[in-house]
Every structure is written in structure tokens, then in C-alpha cells.
Amino acid sequence: MTESTPGTRRPWTVPDDLLARIAARAPGYDADNAFLAEDLDELRQAGYLRIGVPVRDGGSGLGLRATAAVQRTLATAAPATALGLGMHQVWVQAARSVAARGGTFLQTVTDAAAADRLLAFGVSEPGNDAVLFDSLTTAEPDGAGGYRFTGTKVSTSLAPAWDLLSVFGKDTSGPEPRLVHGFAVRADGGVRHLDDWDTLGMRASQSRTTILEGLHVPAERIVRVLPVGPVADPFVFGIFAAFELLVASVYVGIASRAVTLAVERVSGRVAMDGTPRSADPDVRRAVAAMRSATDAIALQVDALARDVDELVDHDRWFPLLVGTKTRAVDTAQHVVDEALRVVGGSAFRASDELARLARDVRAGQYHPSTRDSAMRTIAAAEFGPLPR
Incomplete structure (x- = not known):
């Protein structure tokens, strides 16, 4: 029996009154091209950022199936809110998947979500259709296990509010290029967001362009180094x-x-x-x-x-x-x-x-x-x- 099945703990759902408030705010966010700040605040208070965190760590223990149901419900009220905050849930569920398959290298993600810290993706790049299998961003070793990242990321949902941003780039300093994945925190500096999210739809996500300007990520926040190209990992x-x-x-x-x-x-x-x-x-x-x-x-x-x-x-x-x-x-x-x-x-x-x-x-x-x-x-x- 998994943590999210009946008999262990009632699955987390968006409270009806909160869902109604989220739906009421959606037209204003869209019209004003504004970030979903109030939605985030209320959902954070309701425990939404922790829904996929194991019960033993203070979360609701929802797996991917139950989290998808939450996201579907949230999208009926405010699609942009569901899409934007869904990026946080992607990381939480990725960490659950890794842990279920014996890995511990995404414990940083679980710990952050357990502390109600917001996770975001800095992956997509202009002109990079390989997505996770190659990068146009440079990752320069610092000599102590950390890296400095320089490049441009696009569609960075939650740009105004993330606490931890995943970044990845390519290290070409060795005999074979390697793809380096890590997490930045806002206090690191070296990250600049452009105010350029003026789109047809999904406006409240504020998925702005992100410029990495020699962003330093120390060794303890480097989570994976993989070869370039498709890999079974x-x-x-x-x-x-x-x-x-x-x-x-x-x-x-x-x-x-x-x-x-x-x-x-x-x-x-x-x-x-x-x-x-x-x-x-x-x-x-x-x-x-x-x-x-x-x-x-x-x-x-x-x-x-x-x-x-x-x-x-x-x-x-x-x-x-x-x-x-x-x-x-x-x-x-x-x-x-x-x-x-x-x-x-x-x-x-x-x-x-x-x-x-x-x-x-x-x-x-x-x-x-x-x-x-x-x-x-x-x-x-x-x-x-x-x-x-």
C-alpha cells in the first residue's frame, strides 16, 4: 500500500473555498499579465508544496497519480496557476521516482519541498531541441566540485518567486563533454530574469527568460552529471x-x-x-x-x-x-x-x-x-x- 492510497492518509485535495478564490482571481491575472502571487501564498499555507513529500517528512505522501488529479482539478479553476506551480510538482515527483528506484541524489528536492520552498526549472534554451540531452549553457568547473553556469534559459515558470532553480549546462573541460545538473538559490546571485512574458495565454505563470551570468552552484548542490545524448538514467x-x-x-x-x-x-x-x-x-x-x-x-x-x-x-x-x-x-x-x-x-x-x-x-x-x-x-x- 502506497502513502497516497486510502487506509494510510486521506489524499490531499484543493479545498473548495480556496479553489473558488483561485478561479475568481484567474481573470485578473490574465488581464493584468500578473504573477499568481496570491494563489501561491494560499496554496503554500494549505500545504500544496508538500503534497508529494513523504508523510514521515511532513508531507501528504501523494504519488504521481494523485498529484496529477490535483493538477487536473486546479486547472479547471486556473490553468496558468496549475501549469506554473506544476513545475514545482514535477521536481517533487521526479524525486519520488528516483527514491522509489533506489536513488538518493534528489534528496535536496524533497528537503526543499518539505520546508515549503518553491522549486522551478531552468532547463529550456532557445534553439535547443535536445532538451535534457544536450545544452547550450556552459558549465565551468570551479575546481572544488561545483560549477559556474553561463547561458540563457527560456520559459522559466515561477520566475518572480522561486526559492530553488534547477540549472544545467555542458562541461567541455574533460575528454568527453558532460551535462551537469544542479540547484541555485536566489542568494547565489548570478541570475537575471527579463520582464518579457507577454504571451497569448498562460500569463499568470510568468515564465520569463532567465540569464545565467556565471552563476556559481557549489558541489553540495550539484545533483547529477551525465553524458551528452539520450541515456537510460x-x-x-x-x-x-x-x-x-x-x-x-x-x-x-x-x-x-x-x-x-x-x-x-x-x-x-x-x-x-x-x-x-x-x-x-x-x-x-x-x-x-x-x-x-x-x-x-x-x-x-x-x-x-x-x-x-x-x-x-x-x-x-x-x-x-x-x-x-x-x-x-x-x-x-x-x-x-x-x-x-x-x-x-x-x-x-x-x-x-x-x-x-x-x-x-x-x-x-x-x-x-x-x-x-x-x-x-x-x-x-x-x-x-x-x-x-
């Missing part, structure tokens, strides 16, 4: 599985909310002849198809997250993960577009919740793995790698 798997499935869960939440809004709006309308709009067979068919598609992606995300928790050994883990993430995003976008069509012109206002969902949902195509990258991964699993 629990660190890579932990990050990849948590990222793909927790991001996918946000888009499942968006799709679910779009269906709910479509049903609510349609149910309150009557045609000129007195027929309820909800009795229109075309509307009923459209809404049924939307709900069916949403159920399918919800079940797939849930099943794969359960398998991560239960240490299932899929021989096709990476194709399954990238396929699920891209399918969730594509399905959510289709469902939101169908909801806009069913509801009609009243949803075509910038202030309408469906219009905000239509903008937020389009961010999904930019998160790794992108559709093109995912299809390459799946094709390689079927045919083998392309000949050199």
Missing part, C-alpha cells in the same frame, strides 16, 4: 515522466472545464420556437463527443501515472509518455474549439472564460515534447533510429 526518467504527465493533466483539466461550460451555457438557452438548445441533436452529439474525448485522455494520463507509481516496467515508456502528452494537448484544443462553436458568439469576448481557455490551451503545443518531436520518438521505437 533514473534522473532523466523521473523528470520526463513527471513533466509529461503533469503537463498533460493540466490540459485534461482545461478540456473538462470547457465541456462543463458548454453544458452550462447551452442548458440555459431556448430557441425561438421554444425548444431547449440542449435538445438540439447536433448540440447533444457535439457535447457527447467532447466529453468522450476528454474521458479518454483523462484515463490514459491516470493509467500511466499509476504505472509510474507502481514501478511498472514498460519497454516503451518514452513513446507512451510523449504520445500521451501530445494527444492530451491536441484533444484539449479540439474540445475547447468545439465548446466555442457550440456556445456561440457570446464566448468570443476576451473576458469570457472560454475565450481565456482558448488562449491558454494553445500553450500546450510548445511544451516538450512537441508533436514533431513526439512523432520522431514514436517512429524510432517502431522502425529504429534513422541511419546516419
Whole structure:
């Protein structure tokens, strides 16, 4: 029995009154292009940053499956809040995955989350489509086991508020290049965020460009050094599985909310002849198809997250993960577009919740793995790698 199963401790959920306040703030964050500061404060107080921390360390002991359910619920109220704070949960779940497979090198992550400290990702780089398997950032050894990082990171969610920022770069000082992963704290200095997050959607995440200017990370906060290129390592798997499935869960939440809004709006309308709009067979068919598609992606995300928790050994883990993430995003976008069509012109206002969902949902195509990258991964699993 895992920590998050019934019988050990009741799984953590977002309190209903807090969820309502988060939903009420979402339009303002979006309109003002403002960071989710109040959401973070209230969720921190409610124990959200610790939901994946083991019970023995003061957390709620949620695994990936239960955390994905929390993220899905949070996304129905405020997608940008769910996506941004989900980056913290990705790290916590990556640490759980590593620990479950016998590793201790991400204890720094668990300790930080247990202390309600906010974790963020400094991984994505402009022009780097290899993501975790190569880096354009330089990692220069300091001679004592630490490194100085210099480079540019993009899409750094939680930029205004993180306590620990993961960074990685490439050390070319030895005979073979190595990828170095570590954690910076704000007091380290050497980190500068640009105020450049003026996007179509997911605005409250404030995922700003980050400049690393010789950032020094001491040896005790260097957590992994790996070769360049794809590698079977629990660190890579932990990050990849948590990222793909927790991001996918946000888009499942968006799709679910779009269906709910479509049903609510349609149910309150009557045609000129007195027929309820909800009795229109075309509307009923459209809404049924939307709900069916949403159920399918919800079940797939849930099943794969359960398998991560239960240490299932899929021989096709990476194709399954990238396929699920891209399918969730594509399905959510289709469902939101169908909801806009069913509801009609009243949803075509910038202030309408469906219009905000239509903008937020389009961010999904930019998160790794992108559709093109995912299809390459799946094709390689079927045919083998392309000949050199």
C-alpha cells in the first residue's frame, strides 16, 4: 500500500473555498499579465508544496497519480496557476521516482519541498531541441566540485518567486563533454530574469527568460552529471515522466472545464420556437463527443501515472509518455474549439472564460515534447533510429 492510497492518509485535495478564490482571481491575472502571487501564498499555507513529500517528512505522501488529479482539478479553476506551480510538482515527483528506484541524489528536492520552498526549472534554451540531452549553457568547473553556469534559459515558470532553480549546462573541460545538473538559490546571485512574458495565454505563470551570468552552484548542490545524448538514467526518467504527465493533466483539466461550460451555457438557452438548445441533436452529439474525448485522455494520463507509481516496467515508456502528452494537448484544443462553436458568439469576448481557455490551451503545443518531436520518438521505437 502506497502513502497516497486510502487506509494510510486521506489524499490531499484543493479545498473548495480556496479553489473558488483561485478561479475568481484567474481573470485578473490574465488581464493584468500578473504573477499568481496570491494563489501561491494560499496554496503554500494549505500545504500544496508538500503534497508529494513523504508523510514521515511532513508531507501528504501523494504519488504521481494523485498529484496529477490535483493538477487536473486546479486547472479547471486556473490553468496558468496549475501549469506554473506544476513545475514545482514535477521536481517533487521526479524525486519520488528516483527514491522509489533506489536513488538518493534528489534528496535536496524533497528537503526543499518539505520546508515549503518553491522549486522551478531552468532547463529550456532557445534553439535547443535536445532538451535534457544536450545544452547550450556552459558549465565551468570551479575546481572544488561545483560549477559556474553561463547561458540563457527560456520559459522559466515561477520566475518572480522561486526559492530553488534547477540549472544545467555542458562541461567541455574533460575528454568527453558532460551535462551537469544542479540547484541555485536566489542568494547565489548570478541570475537575471527579463520582464518579457507577454504571451497569448498562460500569463499568470510568468515564465520569463532567465540569464545565467556565471552563476556559481557549489558541489553540495550539484545533483547529477551525465553524458551528452539520450541515456537510460533514473534522473532523466523521473523528470520526463513527471513533466509529461503533469503537463498533460493540466490540459485534461482545461478540456473538462470547457465541456462543463458548454453544458452550462447551452442548458440555459431556448430557441425561438421554444425548444431547449440542449435538445438540439447536433448540440447533444457535439457535447457527447467532447466529453468522450476528454474521458479518454483523462484515463490514459491516470493509467500511466499509476504505472509510474507502481514501478511498472514498460519497454516503451518514452513513446507512451510523449504520445500521451501530445494527444492530451491536441484533444484539449479540439474540445475547447468545439465548446466555442457550440456556445456561440457570446464566448468570443476576451473576458469570457472560454475565450481565456482558448488562449491558454494553445500553450500546450510548445511544451516538450512537441508533436514533431513526439512523432520522431514514436517512429524510432517502431522502425529504429534513422541511419546516419
